[in-house]
Amino acid sequence: MRFRRAGVLVLFCLSAATFAVAQVRQEIRFPDVAGYRTLKCDLHMHTVFSDGLVWPTVRVDEAWRQGLDAISITDHIEYKPHRDDVSVDQNRPFELAAARARERNIILIRGAEITRETPPGHFNAIFLRDVAPLEVKDFFEVFRQAAAQQAFVFWNHPGWKGPEAGRWTDDHARIHAEGQLHGVEICNGNTWYEDGHRYALEKNLVLIGTSDEHGPFGDRPWTAEEHRTLTLVLAAERSEQGIREALFAGRTLVWCQNRLFGRPDHLAAMFEAAVEVRAPHARHKGETIAELINRCALDLELERVAGPGPSRIRVPAGGTVLVRFRESPDGDAARPVYRVTNMLSAPGKPLEAALQVPAPELPQAQPG
Amino acid sequence: MRFRRAGVLVLFCLSAATFAVAQVRQEIRFPDVAGYRTLKCDLHMHTVFSDGLVWPTVRVDEAWRQGLDAISITDHIEYKPHRDDVSVDQNRPFELAAARARERNIILIRGAEITRETPPGHFNAIFLRDVAPLEVKDFFEVFRQAAAQQAFVFWNHPGWKGPEAGRWTDDHARIHAEGQLHGVEICNGNTWYEDGHRYALEKNLVLIGTSDEHGPFGDRPWTAEEHRTLTLVLAAERSEQGIREALFAGRTLVWCQNRLFGRPDHLAAMFEAAVEVRAPHARHKGETIAELINRCALDLELERVAGPGPSRIRVPAGGTVLVRFRESPDGDAARPVYRVTNMLSAPGKPLEAALQVPAPELPQAQPG
Amino acid sequence: MRFRRAGVLVLFCLSAATFAVAQVRQEIRFPDVAGYRTLKCDLHMHTVFSDGLVWPTVRVDEAWRQGLDAISITDHIEYKPHRDDVSVDQNRPFELAAARARERNIILIRGAEITRETPPGHFNAIFLRDVAPLEVKDFFEVFRQAAAQQAFVFWNHPGWKGPEAGRWTDDHARIHAEGQLHGVEICNGNTWYEDGHRYALEKNLVLIGTSDEHGPFGDRPWTAEEHRTLTLVLAAERSEQGIREALFAGRTLVWCQNRLFGRPDHLAAMFEAAVEVRAPHARHKGETIAELINRCALDLELERVAGPGPSRIRVPAGGTVLVRFRESPDGDAARPVYRVTNMLSAPGKPLEAALQVPAPELPQAQPG
Amino acid sequence: MRFRRAGVLVLFCLSAATFAVAQVRQEIRFPDVAGYRTLKCDLHMHTVFSDGLVWPTVRVDEAWRQGLDAISITDHIEYKPHRDDVSVDQNRPFELAAARARERNIILIRGAEITRETPPGHFNAIFLRDVAPLEVKDFFEVFRQAAAQQAFVFWNHPGWKGPEAGRWTDDHARIHAEGQLHGVEICNGNTWYEDGHRYALEKNLVLIGTSDEHGPFGDRPWTAEEHRTLTLVLAAERSEQGIREALFAGRTLVWCQNRLFGRPDHLAAMFEAAVEVRAPHARHKGETIAELINRCALDLELERVAGPGPSRIRVPAGGTVLVRFRESPDGDAARPVYRVTNMLSAPGKPLEAALQVPAPELPQAQPG
Secondary structure, eight states: OOOOOTTOOOOOSSOOSSSSOOOOEEOOOOOOBTTBEEEEEEOOBOOTTTTOSBOHHHHHHHHHHTTOSEEEEOOBSSOOTTTTTBOOOTTHHHHHHHHHHHHHTOEEEEEEEEEOOTTTOEEEEESOSOSGGGOOSOHHHHHHHHHHTTOEEEEOOTTOSSTTTTOOOHHHHHHHHTTOOOEEEEEETTEEOHHHHHHHHHHTOEEEEEOOBOSOOOOSOOOSSSSOOEEEEEESSSSHHHHHHHHHTTOEEEEETTEEEEOHHHHHHHHHHHEEEOOOOEEETTEEEEEEEEOSSSOEEEEEEESSSOSEEEEOTTEEEEEEEEOOTTOOOOOOEEEEEEEEEETTEEEEEEOOOOOOOOOSSOOO | OOOOOTTOOOOOSSOOSSSSOOOOEEOOOOOOBTTBEEEEEEOOBOOTTTTOSBOHHHHHHHHHHTTOSEEEEOOBSSOOTTTTTBOOOTTHHHHHHHHHHHHHTOEEEEEEEEEOOTTTOEEEEESOSOSGGGOOSOHHHHHHHHHHTTOEEEEOOTTOSSTTTTOOOHHHHHHHHTTOOOEEEEEETTEEOHHHHHHHHHTTOEEEEEOOBOSOOOOSOOOSSSSOOEEEEEESSSSHHHHHHHHHTTOEEEEETTEEEEOHHHHHHHHHHHEEEOOOOEEETTEEEEEEEEOSSSOEEEEEEESSSOSEEEEOTTOEEEEEEEOOTTOOOOOOEEEEEEEEEETTEEEEEEOOOOOOOOOSSOOO | OOOOOTTOOOOOSSOOSOSSOOOOBOOOOOOOBTTBEEEEEEOOBOOTTTTOSBOHHHHHHHHHHTTOSEEEEOOBSSOOTTTTTBOOOTTHHHHHHHHHHHHHTOEEEEEEEEEOOTTTOEEEEESOSOSGGGOOSSHHHHHHHHHHTTOEEEEOOTTOSSTTTTOOOHHHHHHHHTTOOOEEEEEETTEEOHHHHHHHHHHTOEEEEEOOBOSOOOOSOOOSSSSOOEEEEEESSSSHHHHHHHHHTTOEEEEETTEEEEOHHHHHHHHHHHEEEOOOOEEETTEEEEEEEEOSSSOEEEEEEESSSOSEEEEOTTEEEEEEEEOOTTOOOOOOEEEEEEEEEETTEEEEEEOOOOOOOOOSSOOO | OOOOOTTOOOOOSSOOSSSSOOOOEEOOOOOOBTTBEEEEEEOOBOOTTTTOSBOHHHHHHHHHHTTOSEEEEOOBSSOOTTTTTBOOOTTHHHHHHHHHHHHHTOEEEEEEEEEOOTTTOEEEEESOSOSGGGOOSOHHHHHHHHHHTTOEEEEOOTTOSSTTTTOOOHHHHHHHHTTOOOEEEEEETTEEOHHHHHHHHHTTOEEEEEOOBOSOOOOSOOOSSSSOOEEEEEESSSSHHHHHHHHHTTOEEEEETTEEEEOHHHHHHHHHHHEEEOOOOEEETTEEEEEEEEOSSSOEEEEEEESSSOSEEEEOTTEEEEEEEEOOTTOOOOOOEEEEEEEEEETTEEEEEEOOOOOOOOOSSOOO
8 A cells, every 4th residue: 555645755766565657767768969968858748737637746757767858747728627626727737746856857847738729729838937927818928928938839739630730820920930939849649740840841940749648658668669759859968958958959859659850960960879880790702791780769770872781771779780791892891871761851851871881800711 | 639628538449649558458367257257346546536646537447458347446535635736525536437437338336445543544435325424533433424325345454554553453343343344455556464364354354455556557468476456356247236246245356466365165166267177188108298278367376285297387377388197097087186376265275176187088099 | 407308208387497488388369260160270381301490399399389289390302401410301300290299289290392493483292191202303293292192282482582483384283283282372471472362362272371480489479460470270170180171171261460361251250250349338429339359369450331430440459449339310230341451352352341239238327 | 481591691681571580689788897898608508419409500599689799509419319310420510500600790619518427417618629529438538638628617507417416526526626627507597506606616616607508599578587597707808718718717797587696896896887876866854866777687686784775775677766865964975885685696695785876966956
């Protein structure tokens, strides 16, 4: 039996002998890149304080167990279906979760979801100091209030729902022109909004991916295909300020169902940090054989564009495969170019990357 | 994105393309026994309406996915740590979950946890029509109110917490004498209360096992060792009335961490329903070889008491193993007796069961 | 340490305390259909006696653990790459595995792979009494020898390999005309040969699916997508004779990567045996809600053709989902028709099946 | 279909569309320690060339997939139950596996098992150049032959089998005195030989742990409890020579069923490399809270000996848990001492280790 006292920290160092979700953190395998920390962030989720199904502290526990660095609880400002039973104070979710977040070393960012008919739809404002001022009727006033708090604002699920969903309207154009709209969810849950992705690139909006979870998360181990959709924020430091700076600077990658979306330079940096080809260790019939190591959480899918090497290579997350490269007549190091079909800088635009194959380290006398 | 409308049934027949807990029900493998339905029940759990962390409908969804037949949400009557934010109406958890339970075909039993200092400790009253009358100061009046509603009442976690925990006091004796205490949790979460088990047998109290869960359940597949602690109720029909009749008649088994506790006749009936030895199909060096099939969710652990057969047999849940029996000189069918070390009628008292080994079905000419 | 004595049966009733593959059988979930036993058979695999990598007894152990009923070891007659180290006696694989098969209750069928250039390619002959006579040079003589032993013969992987692969040549036509070719592998490993499937239907050849495994199988639990490709043989009895009769009668289904291939009547019988819609138990807004149960190992994928019900339904293997059916104005039982997109009687021809929805069993007074 | 050509390297860079064991390598999580590479080695296993059940190349494939660095195939010299069908050439297993090992970058060490009655029992000789000279009748001559090749020799499973098993006889004493016996298997499969462990310490023999596998390995992911028993060799370089030097120098750890055995200095070095306590990040009621990270493949089990901290801590392999330390009145850094109950330098002698807890990095103004 666990008798929970409100506001009291309960740390289970030794499992409390119950069948339940284990309180152990597992890291997510994405290396730091390009001199930045790769922070794993989910900036859109709900609790019982709007239409979600869990208490705010649950969001912190989930984030910690799942290896996240930062979350924002973004309950709907205008939509409170539990209002007969639960407080409608807009700041309560943050306040209730804050102590738990400090204990678990999770960066908790105060946020809220601006919830209007579609179009224009829903928007998240994060880095707020007080959500209450955003509870106003006028659409444009909300964004002014968010801007007054230096919030980072992004358009949510730009394809949901109804016939008008995803349309870039004058309303969007206006808040964008005012500098009050900074990003767009190109992925929400397991849905990739390709049109939203195109807008984002066209309008230079920051790429965001979120879970938008309402219920509790399960505790199955993640696979490359089945995981929480996240924004990887490339931050100078692991702090709320670090995330804010990186978001406004547009240093994000979006991880959704075994795909990674982002700017070409960020994708290239992640590929370089994650993939290593070891020096070929064997030779067979004019080919050298080398180990290719994948140190990230994607199952990487490669198609050859030029140079020696297999036409397709698939390297599971965290795994190593063997690849063989045709030896060049002059003994030069191979430099094959591959298309990474699940790292995309735009719809239809996969990353192209050169594999760095070191010079072979072969034994002197290698029998057939 | 899933925009949840309060009180509206949302059925995901095709997965809604989000990483989240799948809405698929998996049955729990315990066969019906002795002419009764084996109903899987959890009669103790919490929600945000006391010190739990999930909305009441989550308890129904979990129960359905996990293969349960019935649950009782038993929020604390006297302990409401979320009272600043959540309604203290004692009947709300049931009311909010009832429609969801009808939709998911889960039997939802109205209940509550009577929460006093230890001793006497905590008690659950279930099959209530109205929880409110139980919110009274006088300890004995609470039980009179429960009795007035024909509730089934059991003592919770009789070993928690503090130096006095688990002591059978005059208070317990009095409500028991009045016929107002009917059962005891011999298992709560993953804890087996051996003293509580002894009381239960001594006082003829009904054996109950519950999860007492406060947080969300995960969604890892259950193993024989790691699963939700349940009461298996042997009921004449799958209905609230069927469960009530069976509980008052004491027809229960308690499943906790790969052990099954219950009355000897119920354990024997479950063993007989779950275990089959097929007719031996091969012969080798004076021994016959047969398949032993385990059709229940326990990893069965057997130790030989008498007769032919291996000294120990372990049959994983749902699995089949091969066993060899020494042939009797007169060709009689073997009838080995085994101790089932994880089916216990009392602390230290494992079930003894005879394996029914049919006559061999061996081919005529069986070469060495 | 396990010191293995040749030819001695070692039964591990209690795990022998080693990390290794557990000797426990897990059944494959396909119900018996249409009055027949559904036997799980793999009729194509190799050992060290041709180009495989395991000892013949390993094939029996794998089959038993994986829930199979019957296997045929079909080492290449003409291709013996291990001939410097291993006997080339064509009957040894069967002889070495036979005792193990009796002990494990696996039906072991003597077979061999006729291995010629492509075209005509490779063929399996099974139910042989002696493989040696098939080791002859003349192509047509091999088939005469097989026929003389009443063998069942099928064309292997009709699409492998080279530009000529899968072509139905005069050679095929001739042995077919002579009644010496009876079936074709429409699936081999994870490859579905669509052209082979078309030939099979055109020429009235029996549908076969096999693993053609050369290495050891792993021991991960199977998923609907990842499993050993099998032929489900609908046999009047579980015996070699039962399988032979069923094969010559063409009563087979082929299970490959979450698809089931077969004649329409066999597919329909399997669907009927595997799928149950329970009587609707709840009503909401003019719709009734019912549980749909899938008792087979396929993740079933349904698309509505006519009648009430969701446009698409996905029911994981062994799982239950909720579906809602629009109520007909006159209260008649619903009878929706669905296309089962992963049960195919020919390339592009999914099974169409009517769901049997029983009359609702709803409580008298069902509040909104 | 996969038609295997003898001696030809087949590399599957893209999965060959068959259900089978995936050809992907997963590393084993044990960090390098004390300036040495931590090489994962299994120095005892069998193939069809004695009483094993797989072809020699299978041992290389398994080793590569499972993250090993080196193996030795050690078929019995005197025990050849497959002699009717398989060559008895003592050097064939090595010769057949050598090319595969080069391709997969696995260090293949030529070895053999000297197989005598018990006592004295079985012994492995590794780093041989030619196994044939060891096939001699005289017991002592065998060891002279091994010594002539500078072999490393260890006593196998010193507790198997029969009443005399595990007895240190004059024969053992003699070869030991001659410098012809260097190590002892303290773990073989999942069995820990405690007496063997005591001998090893008493006689200063090198600690070895092996799988002694005869059948194929499965492909389930390893858990902390269920994995192949290995010797972790602390080598100056990843090469056969590096392993030889380290073995003769006694730099080994033995990993068996979530326990690590070894010399105190090696265990301490592994603990230090694997465990990190981060600087406390939060404070609550006179305690600081910090993350404890476990970077090795053991589920670490800690019991407090002295200093602040929880009485027991369990940190799953690769996981992070939160621990709270009582703050010292003078603000000094905490330095709690823990017993690591599953890192043992001798039977009954767990490692004691001080946790390095850095000075807190707490925010200036930390609200309650």
